[in-house]
Amino acid sequence: GENVEQHPSTLSVQEGDSAVIKCTYSDSASNYFPWYKQELGKRPQLIIDIRSNVGEKKDQRIAVTLNKTAKHFSLHITETQPEDSAVYFCAASYWVKLVFGAGTILRVKS
Amino acid sequence: DTGVSQNPRHKITKRGQNVTFRCDPISEHNRLYWYRQTLGQGPEFLTYFQNEAQLEKSRLLSDRFSAERPKGSFSTLEIQRTEQGDSAMYLCASSLDGGRSYEQYFGPGTRLTVT
Numbered sequence: 001g002e003n004v005e006q007h008p009s010t011l012s013v014q015e016g017d018s019a020v021i022k023c024t025y026s027d028s029a030s031n032y033f034p035w036y037k038q039e040l041g042k043r044p045q046l047i048i049d050i051r052s053n054v055g056e057k058k059d060q061r062i063a064v065t066l067n068k069t070a071k072h073f074s075l076h077i078t079e080t081q082p083e084d085s086a087v088y089f090c091a092a093s094y095w096v097k098l099v100f101g102a103g104t105i106l107r108v109k110s
Numbered sequence: 111d112t113g114v115s116q117n118p119r120h121k122i123t124k125r126g127q128n129v130t131f132r133c134d135p136i137s138e139h140n141r142l143y144w145y146r147q148t149l150g151q152g153p154e155f156l157t158y159f160q161n162e163a164q165l166e167k168s169r170l171l172s173d174r175f176s177a178e179r180p181k182g183s184f185s186t187l188e189i190q191r192t193e194q195g196d197s198a199m200y201l202c203a204s205s206l207d208g209g210r211s212y213e214q215y216f217g218p219g220t221r222l223t224v225t
Contacts, residue, residue, distance in 0.1 A: 006152075032212040043114075043201070043216045044153065051212070089152045097143065097166065098214060100152025 002027060002094045006101025015110045019077045023090035023101050026071070032093035033066060033073045038103075039086045048075070080108045112136065114217035116202050122223045123192055130188045131220045135204030142185050143214060144177055146170065147199040153216075159185060160207065192224045 003026040013019050025033075031052035036044035050057045050064045050073065057064050061080075066073045073092075077084055085108045091098040115134045123129050135142045140161050145153035156175070157167045161182040171177075174192075179185040189196055199221050203214040 004152075034213070036216075043218045046213060046215065049213065091152070093212060095166075096141070096158055097155040098153075099155065103150070103152050 002099045004092050004099050004101045006090050006104060008104060010105045012107045013080050015080060015108055017080055019080055019106055021075045021088055021104045024072050025092040027094055030092040034091050035075050036089045037086045082108050082110050084108050114202055114204050114215055116217040116220050118220055120221050125192060125194060125224055127192055128190045129192060130186055131200055133185045133202030133217055136215060139204035139206045141205045141207055142179055143203040144187050145201040147201055153201055194224045197222055197224045
C-alpha cells in the first residue's frame with residue numbers, strides 16, 4: 001500500500017546543532033521525494049527535493065539523502081537557527097500524487 | 111502574489127450545510143490537486159486535475175464531495191451535507207506538467223469548521 005513513515009515526531013536541538021529527520025516509504029515505484037516546511041498557520045513550502053536517480057542533494061544548510069534499496073530518505077539541517085523551527089513533512093510520489101509523512105515538529109532552542 | 115490562492119481562508123458552517131471552496135493555481139500550471147490536512151497530520155490526497163479532466167480520486171472523497179475545474183484554470187471543491195468529521199484544512203496545490211512536473215506548490219488553505 002501507499003505509506004510513508006516519518007521519525008521522530010518531535011525534535012529539539014540547540015541553535016547551531018544539526019537536525020536529522022528520517023522517512024521510509026513502501027512503494028518501490030516512488031521516484032520523487034520532496035520535503036516541505038510548514039510554519040504555524042501557513043502553507044507547506046517546498047524546501048528541497050530529490051529524484052530517484054540521485055543519492056544526495058544539498059542546498060546551503062539543508063541536504064537530503066536517498067537510499068532506494070532500503071526505501072529510506074532523510075533530511076539534514078546543519079547549523080540550525082531559531083527560524084528553522086517549524087513542522088517538516090516528507091513525501092513520496094505515487095504516480096502523480098504525493099503521500100506525506102505525519103510530520104516532525106522541530107524546535108531550535110537559542 | 112503569483113502563487114496559489116484559495117478562498118475563503120476560513121469557513122464556519124453548521125452540520126448539514128453545503129460549502130464550496132475555490133482554488134486559483136499558478137497561471138501556467140496545468141495540474142491542480144486537492145489535499146486535506148487535519149491537526150497533527152500531513153496532507154492527504156483527495157483528487158487531481160490535468161487541465162479540466164479529473165484523473166484520480168481518493169477513497170477519502172465520499173460522494174458528498176465534488177470537485178470541478180471547468181476551464182482548466184481555477185477549481186472548486188464542494189462538500190454537501192457537511193459533517194463534523196469534515197472539519198479540516200483543505201489545501202490546493204498546482205504543478206506544471208513537463209520537466210519540473212513533480213514540484214507541487216501549495217496554497218494557504220481553507221480552514222473548515224463544522225459545528
